[in-house]
Amino acid sequence: MRTVWTGLALLAMTMTLVSGSITSVVAQGAGSIVGEVKFEGAAPAPKVTKVNKDKEACGEEKKSEDLVVGPNKGLKNAVVSVVGVKAPVPKPATKPTLDQKTCQFQPHVLLLPAGSEMEIQNPDGVLHNIHTFSTANPAINKAQPKFKKVMTEKFDKPEVIKVQCDAHSWMLGWIVVHDHPFIAVSDAEGSFKIDNVPAGKHKVEVWHETLGKMTKEVEVKAGAPTKVTFELKK
């Protein structure tokens, strides 16, 4: 019995130490990185695929989301992350969800903490299949027939994973598995915000499925937002 108590005490101490070290990062000072990702040049019209099956579920046509440029040339679905800063990812309150409603992956780019479970939903009433192109994680290809409304998956290693559905060739999505919390996806205006970044000089990287990668050096100041703008071109 005594050993158990000693063990528990040790555990409690360790936990205090760990949480202490996390708060100490914040205590040293943290700020946010806010900014925009822009597309340089004239935005091309999105590719349109005529739907040739399951029209009741999928609709008549599908617009490609591999390059979505909003007003003011804001680039949607770009992933911005701080490179090389390690910190645990808080466990998401609800499981991140990849929905396939209307035969389209929603969101198009999903952030998923490494080791966390995610849900894959199929409300369409038709067969989909989750076919991943992983290299660090196992590359899976699992059928999700109409009666299987939800599947659960987990990816342990950080990696950008392409996802497709072979039953509907236009379906394309990305799961970004990350092992630190300093990451965001740009919205329809191309804006993004990363909070609680430790103060100091950092390398910030943007990745877009069609336009590739770009990095910038930024200096984050405690308690203040740091602005950064990326311009990507074809």
Place this chain on the structure above:
Amino acid sequence: MEDSHQPSAISYQPRSLALISLRFTLHASRFTPLRFTLHASLFTFLVLFTPQAWAQTGDASAGKVVYEKKCALCHGEKGDGNGPGAASFDPRPRDFTQGKYKIRTTPSGKPPSDQDLFRVISDGMPGTSMPPWTVLSEKDRWNVVAYVKSFAADSFKEAPKPVELPKEVASSEASIKRGKEMFEAIECNKCHGNAGRADGPSRPELKDDWGNAVRPANLTKPWTFRGGGSAKEIAARLGTGLMGTPMPTFIDSVEKPEDIWHVANYVKSLAPEKPNFATLLSVRAVEGAIPDDPNAPFWNQQPAANFPLAGQVIADPRNFNPSIDLVTVRAVHSASEIAFHLTWDDPTNSKADPKAKLFADQIALQFPARLADGNERPYVLMGDGSNPVYLLRWSSDGGVGEANAGGITKITPQTGEAVQAKGNGVFADGQYRLVIKRPLNATDPNDLAFPVGEFLAVAFMAWDGGAGETGAKMSFSSWYYLRLEESASKRPYVIPPLVILLTVVVELLVVRVARRRG
């Protein structure tokens, strides 16, 4: 075999035995099969729990020597599936550098077991250019397994556990019925088609993980299934999926676990195990009118003969990956007509559009234009100048026609009144059915007469216009025998009684003569 804890003692089993152990392995951890002996259980135990022993059986450096001699031509020296011969293959040779393999007993996302690799090397892959490598010794094959794994060493770090399939359900009417329901519910038809003939709506879009176009399996031709056509093998494919292809795993994606077996039993029920190819096309004698409708029940009552077709690779443009590999023929004749009923699978009812490299679908029956003495036949690719052929043919845009040919580029279609052939083709669920008929006797000098009771010759040619086949780009058969059966009309009722009567008369005469002498 039972005491094979010494790696070197593990030897290859022929496919049937391998299947038993495969199923066994698949069940072992969930069920307790009763009909296997303790020895077998021990064997399974060793298979399951000594992966390291299996991994050590092959010597990769010895395997490299064999690989470079026998495998590199297609799979490439670097194992990337880009050997000098690779470009002309469809499906392409496996790229070993990603560790993704189609035929496995392991879950989606996991590498195959050593035994899986050994089996594919030993049995080959039906329907592809991968032959069974029984010409290599078992030791060499295990060495090749070790070397092939080294191309993606990271993928093979952990020994994978096999997928656990539910307890086997034997085929029965009820199981097949449930299998059909599940086949429809999980939408196998999306790729494999409603009747399983690989004509589903997703077919034209399917690509493998390397971006190469791939075709779904034609479920009515189990002899072309890459991992084998038994119910156990089909269930294993449903359970594991075919990695690197659009075929996903259904292990957790059927309503009840045992549905995997029902679907497998249903797929198995779609076709015979083997095509049972014919060597002779027997043309039955019938009375009265021969139906024009290819779907008339009359045709199902006629015996069917299957003939294999191969890609035309003699003359340019060559067809290394033919679409049509089999034609089923039924043939009858009446006193005045001869009729052929042909059935063949084609995934699309093509409309010709040369700009998009789409052409009409076609089929042709080829006969020697003249009855030959002995066994000499014209050159099989539509004859030559001195030994021409006569063609009965049909195309999806032009219907039935007749032609004479003295070579693959020297075809003279018959026109006007010379064309006496008639016919009717229908297309449904990835299959053509065609009736083509003609007067039995030659009415013009270019036509062939079909005498009853003689051995004639016939060959077949087919074009899938939707796959870009036209002209010399086709599939064709070699020559086969064709014989019109004698009319069965009254002979059985006339000749035997006549013989009996004659015998009785002769006997009576003999008896009479004998009595007189006596």
